[in-house]
Amino acid sequence: MRNNDFPANLKTRFYFAYRLLIAIPVSLACGASVALFLALLDVVTSTRIDHPWLLYCLPFAGVFIWWMYSRLGKNAGAGNNLIIDEIHEPGGGVPLRMTPLVLITTLITHLFGGSAGREGTAVQMGGSLSQRIGRWMGLDEEDTRIILMMGIAGGFGAVFGTPIAGTVFALEVLAIGRMKDFNALIPCFLAAFLSDQVCLFFGIEHTQYRIVFTAAFNWLLLAQVLMAGAAFGLASRFFSYLIHQIKDTSGKLFSGAPWLVPFAGGCIVIVLTYVAGTRDYLGLGVYAAAPEGVSIVNAFTAGGADDFSWLWKIVFTAVTLGMGFKGGEVTPLFFIGATLGHTIAIYSGAPIDLMAGIGFIAVFAGATNTPIACTLMGVELFGAEHVVYFGAACLMAYFFSGHTGIYSAQRINIPKFGHSIKRSKK
Secondary structure (H helix, E strand, O other), rough: OOOOHHHOHHHHHOOOOHHHHHHHHHHHHHHHHHHHHHHHHHHHHHHHHHHHHEEEEHHHHHHHHHHHHHHHHHHHHOOOOHHHHHHOOOOOOOOOOOOHHHHHHHHHHHOOOOOOOOOHHHHHHHHHHHHHHHHHHOOOOHHHHHHHHHHHHHHHHHHHHOHHHHHHHHHHHOOOOOOOHHHHHHHHHHHHHHHHHHHHHHHOOOOOOOOOOOOOHHHHHHHHHHHHHHHHHHHHHHHHHHHHHHHHHHHHHHHOOOHHHHHHHHHHHHHHHHOOOOOOOOOOOOOOOOOOOOOOOOOHHHOOOOOOOOHEEEEEEHHHHHHOOOOEEHHHHHHHHHHHHHHHHHHHHHHHHHHHHHHHHHHHHHHHHOOOHHHHHHHHHOOOOOHHHHHHHHHHHHHHOOOOOOOOOOOOOOOOOOOOOOOOOO
């Protein structure tokens, strides 16, 4: 039955039940696909760590990824930007093939040592699956926009275990300066919460991060957080800029043979690994292969990161994603923020775990222009005790990141600096 066959007042009278009817299949699809993805990601990560020689196959893995998208991808190669574009201006839709393609190629990227995340994969799977569900249900254009936002919320909420942040992220990420789709708030919450519950039902355990610092509000510490927030924003700005520049430059250099882009990118990652003298910057970076290594978790304690660990991760990830490998940007952003926060704490005397946690969410806020969602993520991950510091850092990072971001399809609704600006799509 198509949506326009319903009585005109059905959605008004039974609004919650109607949205729940849509949210259930979306949540089952998102939660189950994310659970499968995270389980497989653990397997390929363990395999890579146990077999270091796999790194030397990364260039060839990149060529295979290019081949898959060139033969099968079509518009699916646009990734998250395609989903955002479809929400703004519905067109050809988000193809179902995006789900298996991004799932397989992200796993390949991680198996052979690319530096990438997982959020992009979860959101793309959520978007493509929800689009197909919307077609099966015969939804009209407005409800199709909402179900795509539900897919974003469900994928995000399930992959990180943060349904509240996932709800707000789906609304906030669409445009800089304004959240106008509040009619999607309840549907997105239903999708994010239920998707997370489905993921947990399959036995997926999310990483636990802890801030043990406890103290009353301190103005000096707030000042340190504000200055750190500016640094986090500049770091996210550099990250986004570098990815775009590497993508543009490599595309021009190898315009006659595009398969050489990921091949060269894989070779560069291998060289960077030897120059850095460690494999800590490969893969997700949530945990280090050795207890004393650099990782997101270790960054919350003294000695868990080096002074320039954040810069190394920026370079590794920008090369990986900018040169054709697949995966998300968010977990690397967590790594960059946590390790930069660690460094700032060492030299400023601020609490290391607090500053690492603040950097964790603030660099993400700057790169995605979603300070509200990231503040709420801080509350969900670390507790509400330091919410003032979370909000202050995320807002500063949002301001100092400028209009650069990892999602080129994101619209500029209200400019940050009070004047009109156009951002070209990369």
